[in-house]
Amino acid sequence: MSAHFPGLVIIIPLVAAFLILIGALLDRRLAFPLTALALLGSLLTAIGLLVKVLQTGVVEYHLAGWAPPVGIAYRVDHLNALVLVAVATVAFVNLMGTRELVKGLFDDRLGPFYTLYILLIAGLQGIVVTGDAFNLYVLLEIAALTGYALVGMSEGRAPLSSLNYIFIGTVGASLYLLGVGYLYLVTGTLNMADLAVRLPALYPSKVVVSAFVICLVGLCIKMGFFPMHAWLPNAYSHAPDPVSSLVAPLVTKVMIYVMIRMMLFVFTPAFAFDQMAISEPMVWLAIVAIVAGSFMALSTRRLKRMLTYIIVAEVGYMVGGFWLGNRLGISGAILHIVNDAIMTLCVFLSAAAIISKVGSDAIDDMQGLFKKMPVTMGVFVVAGLSIIGVPPTCGFFSKWYLISGAVAAGQYGFMAALLLSSLINLVLFFRIFEIAYFEPFHDHHGDHGHFVSAVQEAPFEMLVTLVVTAVLLFALGIYAGDIVSQIIDHAIPVGIT
């Protein structure tokens, strides 16, 4: 059974997608339990895989028994096992927390909604486990297409934002496909491990250099790296709340994982860091991304929009940390993928709870919320502290690795950008805490006859999930050292010091 874990990680959600669609036709109340069951299954499989990788090392799985390079191989090492668990956890926790919200928003479309939800997770988990460059493209498009549909499901400006997301996302994916085509042209293989063996002899070739540049640009578009981030704030802030809390933590982080996978394990570090010599400009671009993202976050008075700009800055953290090119920086980037996924989930879930109760996402409407929603706001504070980087929470530790990496690489500009961004995050979150804690509760809708004093705590399961994510933030912080020494250290090739 455990021999098939890498395949099951994708097959469970894929089969479940069909069952959910059919089940929902019979009775739409079936959609949620089926989704929950499938996601629980894939979460347990992911954890099983991580345990297996920790015990026995890299797990290879040949789909339908065809050996690579002819067949498609799924290859799970420490890096993807860790990211896989993070993806499965976020998907499951978000599903549990948003049940009432989804029911309120899409009661007539529960079947399609949960089908898209689970297909998105199948795509993302597939991207993480696959060892084949073309298979990665297909799964990337599965994840992207379901993402577009989910974002466009709500009314208002969501369809327009989603359409712009399609335009930019398709260009990104097409560029990645083109880069893979160039690699296939010179090597005749699509298997990542095989590519890594055949490419070194061809490093002087201009085709390989073009492939590298085209792939990297495509991935930067997909991850929302600063100059190419334009689709991200609109798509994520206009999306329905239960969707933002799913795509915002996962999609950009999985794309950063793909970049790390391609750079370290397809193009080797010798090529990516030494021969191409683009580390310096990439780190500077990351600095610009962090500073610009932070200032744009400062300029908006809307909660979800502010959070999306923080994501733009966080993408800068991870890209910059990776391109520092030393062990500390890359460890920080990988650790931050996991931490940021949980932090973003936590902060978007509490935002969803707040918006659904207050009925607006303007920061100024959050007066007196600490009294009305103590648990939700408490969790929001924890998530905010983690994003700022206050010690017991996990945000501090990944930032610590990133800053140590910046010092070790002599990139003081990156260090300064990280510190500046922490300070701006401090302002961003304490501005909200101040409004929500000190300003008296204000009845905005009094003229219309109904009282907002009816605002009360979020539904019970939402509260439970919020508390669980907050506890996860602390747990990840406390065990950060173990995660780095037990998992991430093995994920980075030995050549990198």
Add this chain to the structure above:
Amino acid sequence: MESLLANFLAKYNYWVYIGLVMIGMYAMIAKRNLVKKIIGMNIVQTAVILFYVSIGAKKGKTIPIIAHGHEDTGHHAVQALDYISPLPHVLMLTAIVVSVATLGVALALAIKIYRQYGTLEEDEIAMRIEDQ
């Protein structure tokens, strides 16, 4: 000049795909109508598909069925050089499905946008959003 022309003629498939990508990108950037943008997006995807298809082709070779390659009964080993490479073509079957699906989602969203704003021109939509 001559070498440039010779270069163009020898590798015209790459120039064609580059031209198509540029046309598609231009449409996506410069056109104000959402359907024209969607067409531009589809041209970009099709260009990449044509690129893949063209790299599998070989001049004067035949389709990858063993009986077609060797005139005799096929007693000797299969010569890969005699056949067009089928792999990129097979990959592109998947990519075509992806591009059709993308087109479908994009058009569905365009319909939703049209129902909401009554137009598909970007500047008019921007005006309606400001009015609200």
